[in-house]
Amino acid sequence: MGLIRAVFDAAFRQGGTRLKPVGPRWPLLLFHVDTGGCGGCGMELEALGAGAYDVQGAGFGFVQSPRAADVLLITGSLTRTMAPVLEAAWQAMPTPKGVICVGNCAIDGGFFPENYTTMGGLDRKVRIDLRIPGCPPTPLQVLEGLCSLFGKRPEGETSADHGAGSSTSS
Ligand code: SF4
Secondary structure, three states, X not given: OHHHHHHHHHHEEEEOOXXXXXXXXXXXXXXXXXXXXXXXHHHHXXXXXXXXXXXXXXXXXXXXXXXXXXXXXXEOOOEOOOHHHHXXXXXXXXXXXXXXXXXXXXXXXXXXOOOOOEOOOOOXXXXXXXXXXXXXXXXXXXXXXXXXXXOOOOOOOOHHHHOOOOOEXX
16 A cells, blocks of 8 residues: 555644544545446446535545546456556656555456456556455445545445445555
């Protein structure tokens, strides 16, 4: 979690059991790129950002440009067509910056392993700061995964209440 740790070191300081925002990076800004797959993970991310979940209250926001982003949020298996788009987004982001993979496809290719059109997941290709597995992970599981970066859980109901799996990080 080296890169993402640099983001947090630049943006936050720890106070007691909570991480308090300092400086401009509050909320932590996420830029989403869907690189392939079936689109299901992207739909769950759209649901997460649609307002039913307190994403901003948890300390995160979505932006429309990589130039304004702290973290690249990737869903889907990486198609060869999208590889240069993903690289361009990464290069456009200011430093420090990090990578979060949402869903099995983004992590290891899932149902879309490497072939002549697809490069599979990003595991062992790039440094991933946080992995949120699932096919797809629910919006709440994504939010819990994001909150794990802060060492906390989202307020209110959690996916554990529904017997769902938990998020993991690298
Ligand atoms: S992980 Fe599952 S839901 Fe997400 S893009 Fe891949 S096949 Fe679709």
